Amino acid sequence: MKDSLVLLGRVPAHPDSRCWFLAWNPAGTLLASCGGDRRIRIWGTEGDSWICKSVLSEGHQRTVRKVAWSPCGNYLASASFDATTCIWKKNHDDFECVTTLEGHENEVKSVAWAPSGNLLATCSRDKSVWVWEVDEEDEYECVSVLNSHTQDVKHVVWHPSQELLASASYDDTVKLYREEEDDWVCCATLEGHESTVWSLAFDPSGQRLASCSDDRTVRIWRQYLPGNEQGEGPLWKLNSVSKDNNGGNAQT
Amino acid sequence: MRLAGALRQRGGTSPFVSRRWGIPPRGGSAAVMASPFSGALQLTDLDDFIGPSQECIKPVKVEKRPGSGVAKIRIDDDGSYFQVNQDGGTHRLEKAKVSLNDCLACSGCITSAETVLITQQSHEELKKVLDANKMVAPSQQRLVVVSVSPQSRASLAARFQMNPTDTARKLTSFFKKIGVHFVFDTAFSRHFSLLESQREFVRRFRGQADCRQALPLLASACPGWICYAEKTHGSFILPHISTARSPQQVMGSLVKDFFAQQQRLTPDKIYHVTVMPCYDKKLEASRPDFFNQEHQTRDVDCVLTTGEVFRLLEEEDVSLPDLEPAPLDSLCSGASAEEPTSHRGGGSGGYLEHVFRHAARELFGIHVAEVTYKPLRNKDFQEVTLEKEGQVLLHFAMAYGFRNIQNLVQRLKRGRCPYHYVEVMACPSGCLNGGGQLQAPDRPSRELLQHVERLYSMVRAEVPEDAPGVQELYTRWLQGTDSECAGRLLHTQYHAVEKASTGLGIRW
Numbered sequence: 001m002k003d004s005l006v007l008l009g010r011v012p013a014h015p016d017s018r019c020w021f022l023a024w025n026p027a028g029t030l031l032a033s034c035g036g037d038r039r040i041r042i043w044g045t046e047g048d049s050w051i052c053k054s055v056l057s058e059g060h061q062r063t064v065r066k067v068a069w070s071p072c073g074n075y076l077a078s079a080s081f082d083a084t085t086c087i088w089k090k091n092h093d094d095f096e097c098v099t100t101l102e103g104h105e106n107e108v109k110s111v112a113w114a115p116s117g118n119l120l121a122t123c124s125r126d127k128s129v130w131v132w133e134v135d136e137e138d139e140y141e142c143v144s145v146l147n148s149h150t151q152d153v154k155h156v157v158w159h160p161s162q163e164l165l166a167s168a169s170y171d172d173t174v175k176l177y178r179e180e181e182d183d184w185v186c187c188a189t190l191e192g193h194e195s196t197v198w199s200l201a202f203d204p205s206g207q208r209l210a211s212c213s214d215d216r217t218v219r220i221w222r223q224y225l226p227g228n229e230q231g232e233g234p235l236w237k238l239n240s241v242s243k244d245n246n247g248g249n250a251q252t
Numbered sequence: 253m254r255l256a257g258a259l260r261q262r263g264g265t266s267p268f269v270s271r272r273w274g275i276p277p278r279g280g281s282a283a284v285m286a287s288p289f290s291g292a293l294q295l296t297d298l299d300d301f302i303g304p305s306q307e308c309i310k311p312v313k314v315e316k317r318p319g320s321g322v323a324k325i326r327i328d329d330d331g332s333y334f335q336v337n338q339d340g341g342t343h344r345l346e347k348a349k350v351s352l353n354d355c356l357a358c359s360g361c362i363t364s365a366e367t368v369l370i371t372q373q374s375h376e377e378l379k380k381v382l383d384a385n386k387m388v389a390p391s392q393q394r395l396v397v398v399s400v401s402p403q404s405r406a407s408l409a410a411r412f413q414m415n416p417t418d419t420a421r422k423l424t425s426f427f428k429k430i431g432v433h434f435v436f437d438t439a440f441s442r443h444f445s446l447l448e449s450q451r452e453f454v455r456r457f458r459g460q461a462d463c464r465q466a467l468p469l470l471a472s473a474c475p476g477w478i479c480y481a482e483k484t485h486g487s488f489i490l491p492h493i494s495t496a497r498s499p500q501q502v503m504g505s506l507v508k509d510f511f512a513q514q515q516r517l518t519p520d521k522i523y524h525v526t527v528m529p530c531y532d533k534k535l536e537a538s539r540p541d542f543f544n545q546e547h548q549t550r551d552v553d554c555v556l557t558t559g560e561v562f563r564l565l566e567e568e569d570v571s572l573p574d575l576e577p578a579p580l581d582s583l584c585s586g587a588s589a590e591e592p593t594s595h596r597g598g599g600s601g602g603y604l605e606h607v608f609r610h611a612a613r614e615l616f617g618i619h620v621a622e623v624t625y626k627p628l629r630n631k632d633f634q635e636v637t638l639e640k641e642g643q644v645l646l647h648f649a650m651a652y653g654f655r656n657i658q659n660l661v662q663r664l665k666r667g668r669c670p671y672h673y674v675e676v677m678a679c680p681s682g683c684l685n686g687g688g689q690l691q692a693p694d695r696p697s698r699e700l701l702q703h704v705e706r707l708y709s710m711v712r713a714e715v716p717e718d719a720p721g722v723q724e725l726y727t728r729w730l731q732g733t734d735s736e737c738a739g740r741l742l743h744t745q746y747h748a749v750e751k752a753s754t755g756l757g758i759r760w
Contacts, residue, residue, distance in 0.1 A: 102662065103658050103662075141629065141659045141662075142655045142658045142659050142662075143655065144655055145631070145654050145655050145658070155340035180630075180632055183630065183680075
């Protein structure tokens with residue numbers, strides 16, 4: 001018998017507008033959705049049905065493009081086309097906006113928490129990637145502004161175990177960043193895609209990075225550590241290219 | 253002051269201007285793009301296509317005429333646009349103009365037109381003026397004055413392996429060789445900038461009870477910072493920015509007002525060039541506030557970056573070390589001209605240090621011998637405190653680079669800024685690391701910067717209050733330290749830029 005997906009439920013999430021993104025919380029009990037109606041909705045189950053537990057509506061002036069749960073599950077970050085990123089703190093079923101990260105010049109396209117929980121990355125149409133640090137008092141400060149891309153940055157994602165950040169852009173490249181002395185630097189540029197790179201995903205071991213692009217390919221990149229048999233220094237190289245009909249989102 | 257690790261933002265323009273132009277700043281590691289102004293190569297890469305002013309932040313003000321909203325537009329053979337009203341009457345429509353100043357302050361309209369605008373302020377223009385002088389009688393010539401910044405001089409000294417004094421003398425020799433009449437040092441005008449900043453701080457500190465927006469006071473010498481503040485944070489931040497002019501613009505006042513009078517010339521008869529470590533200074537020079545309406549002339553006509561002076565040397569086929577050193581010029585007889593001078597407190601002018609020491613003395617009677625810096629989150633963000641019996645009397649900071657400025661501004665907005673004064677500079681590591689400084693492809697940029705810093709600090713520092721010629725000028729030229737003249741010639745103002753939000757700006 002073939003494995004297949006069974007539809008459990010359907011909910012109208014964002015009336016008269018697009019639902020742009022969904023994110024499960026780390027515990028797997030809540031689903032956050034965000035959309036063109038500028039709202040974020042938190043969904044949970046009650047018995048067999050899915051209900052909307054919370055609506056976060058005072059945060060943004062424009063479409064909310066992406067939401068991301070912190071590794072501990074107590075915070076939710078939302079990135080919006082209004083150029084801000086809100087940080088929401090969970091208090092039972094309520095969410096309170098504890099701070100708004102400002103600074104990007106225009107639409108924020110993506111936000112991602114580092115596995116450590118005290119770093120956050122955002123990226124924007126203004127071509128930059130920002131790294132933020134949060135302290136024990138929930139104070140967020142900008143740690144670095146990275147201007148390596150030459151076009152709109154679509155997606156940022158953190159390595160599952162190293163403090164390594166990856167970004168994908170309309171400039172057809174993937175860039176990797178890490179901290180060097182007291183600032184973040186772009187330590188690698190992965191070229192090869194022939195069009196916008198829309199999304200990225202690291203595999204759980206962190207050894208491979210998948211990227212998908214408007215050029216209708218999915219590319220897998222591998223990290224070569226110092227002293228490997230290839231004789232290469234520490235870097236990321238293309239491992240394989242697979243043609244896919246849609247070139248949609250890559251999730252491993 | 254320690255170096256910052258973030259040297260990758262060197263090259264071309266300050267991080268602020270680069271962000272606006274969408275050009276990644278030149279970095280120590282793989283350079284993505286050469287300086288925007290490296291010449292013909294760059295021009296061919298640019299195209300003239302611009303979307304319908306999506307990014308243009310200059311609000312094109314159009315006078316709304318009363319009457320019905322319907323009209324036809326007619327285009328004549330010569331390209332003029334005429335509005336034809338319903339009654340048949342016509343009137344010529346004005347072209348929307350975007351000036352150099354607007355263009356450079358814009359957030360992202362990149363066309364070859366902009367490059368053309370900026371090349372108006374280049375060594376080519378200086379050559380044109382010098383060539384024009386050769387064609388006319390001395391009485392018809394423009395008096396050409398070049399003011400060199402200590403930072404540019406240090407960069408050139410490093411490149412040519414010379415000490416600062418020789419560099420200053422040989423630069424003077426070079427400029428005079430090509431037809432420049434006087435060569436000054438902006439360290440002299442910096443005395444005034446520092447003194448005014450000191451006075452302003454003490455005044456504001458004392459007046460805190462009356463004015464909520466008095467403190468923190470933020471330094472104003474960096475045009476990259478000013479442009480960013482005007483464009484992004486507008487009326488919130490501007491009241492906090494010091495009104496003291498930068499050394500470049502004080503020199504503009506000195507040359508076009510004081511020196512012009514001395515030479516019995518009207519200011520428009522002087523062509524004033526400054527040599528600066530960055531491109532943002534070109535923007536500063538073209539601000540309307542520094543345009544003399546009466547004589548239709550700018551206080552600073554042309555800004556050359558250190559790199560442009562280097563190119564000028566190459567084009568003139570001159571080897572700077574081989575020149576005979578010339579004596580240094582000085583603006584007034586009181587000022588000594590044996591060797592260049594400087595100020596303590598780092599390569600960006602020493603604002604924090606001067607304001608701090610002066611305030612400690614004036615407000616609390618405390619003499620501070622050595623200022624101790626405490627690095628915070630990174631080396632471009634450092635604090636200085638004055639404490640007495642466990643109480644913090646003064647809390648100052650220096651914030652260099654975009655990320656630190658971001659944090660500072662956000663804290664200010666939330667009312668959580670603990671500082672009384674902040675020396676704000678757009679470039680990581682300060683002016684010595686400006687986008688117009690010379691680079692050495694064969695040397696690691698950190699090492700080069702350290703060399704430039706060493707050469708910069710070799711120059712003898714003067715205390716502005718005691719510097720020869722300064723007090724004399726306050727009396728003779730400005731008629732006193734708090735006079736109307738001093739206010740007009742040594743201070744400036746800022747203007748918030750309104751963002752014109754257009755629906756055209758939406759892009760997914």
